[in-house]
Amino acid sequence: MIKYILNDKLVDQNKAMIHVSDLALLRGYGIFDFFRLIGLKPLFLEDHLNRFYNSARTLRLECPLDRDTLRSMILEMIKSNKIHDSGVRIVLTGGESPNGYYIGEPTLIVLNEPIKPLPESHFTEGIRLVSHQYLRDIPDVKTLNYLMGIYHLPDIQAAGALDLLFHWNGKISELTRSNFFIVDQNDRIVTAGKGVLKGINRKHVLQLAREEFEVEERDIFMNELPAAREAFLTGTTKKVTPIVQIDDIVIGDGRPGPVTQRLQQMYDEYIEQYLKRY
Numbered sequence: 001m002i003k004y005i006l007n008d009k010l011v012d013q014n015k016a017m018i019h020v021s022d023l024a025l026l027r028g029y030g031i032f033d034f035f036r037l038i039g040l041k042p043l044f045l046e047d048h049l050n051r052f053y054n055s056a057r058t059l060r061l062e063c064p065l066d067r068d069t070l071r072s073m074i075l076e077m078i079k080s081n082k083i084h085d086s087g088v089r090i091v092l093t094g095g096e097s098p099n100g101y102y103i104g105e106p107t108l109i110v111l112n113e114p115i116k117p118l119p120e121s122h123f124t125e126g127i128r129l130v131s132h133q134y135l136r137d138i139p140d141v142k143t144l145n146y147l148m149g150i151y152h153l154p155d156i157q158a159a160g161a162l163d164l165l166f167h168w169n170g171k172i173s174e175l176t177r178s179n180f181f182i183v184d185q186n187d188r189i190v191t192a193g194k195g196v197l198k199g200i201n202r203k204h205v206l207q208l209a210r211e212e213f214e215v216e217e218r219d220i221f222m223n224e225l226p227a228a229r230e231a232f233l234t235g236t237t238k239k240v241t242p243i244v245q246i247d248d249i250v251i252g253d254g255r256p257g258p259v260t261q262r263l264q265q266m267y268d269e270y271i272e273q274y275l276k277r278y
């Protein structure tokens with residue numbers, strides 16, 4: 001039987017339940033984080049724990065487990081489940097609310113889910129996006145609110161796209177679940193420096209990019225897209241994915257560009273090295 005964590009216990013998957021008065025269910029109040037396993041090795045676990053506890057602190061939710069206990073229970077869960085190349089989702093909710101609005105005692109749930117690999121063509125040919133005017137609430141926190149992305153799924157699919165690209169007052173922030181980058185006219189790799197969730201993969205890719213390219217963290221505007229040489233995204237399951245079209249704007253020559261391809265290669269090598277050290 002697959003095990004999940006519920007508060008301070010490892011329980012059978014079908015026993016991991018939250019109360020109907022939980023604030024996550026009634027009001028969408030809660031946070032989470034998500035990392036993947038390569039084989040059974042967790043990727044960037046410490047970064048994810050940092051972000052998880054930061055998100056919790058910002059939303060004034062106290063996790064029932066301290067960091068060391070949570071880490072060791074997660075490792076125990078992974079060892080018990082043995083689901084290779086899966087994902088681990090750490091969720092902290094507002095808990096059972098006394099009146100349907102006030103925060104209760106936060107509920108911690110850790111799930112271990114299979115991940116369906118993305119088609120290889122995503123990485124080799126690139127993907128398309130649909131732009132959408134939207135400003136995420138508390139953007140530096142990984143909240144449970146993905147309403148806009150899920151609501152627009154049929155439109156995204158009808159457009160042959162993979163996801164939405166959020167922008168507000170002409171300024172581009174990120175995708176629903178990934179960070180956004182362009183290679184600008186001056187061959188600089190650019191990504192938004194504020195108003196976004198600081199992706200763990202964003203952090204590692206920026207670090208790699210600085211070894212070989214000029215990098216800038218600044219606002220990116222919608223009207224820069226037609227002249228952008230390349231665009232790509234970073235995220236836990238999507239790694240470094242080239243973006244070849246946004247609405248009817250073809251990026252560069254409509255194929256993954258050399259900078260993106262180089263970063264994909266560097267990222268794969270970096271992960272290989274990371275796993276050897278683990």
Ligand SMILES: Cc1ncc(COP(=O)(O)O)c(C=O)c1O
Pocket residue numbers: 142174175176177178179196197198199200201202234235236237
């Ligand atoms: C809004 C948002 N931006 C960016 C990301 C990318 O973050 P990471 O690289 O940690 O997966 C995510 C991840 O789900 C996200 O939800």
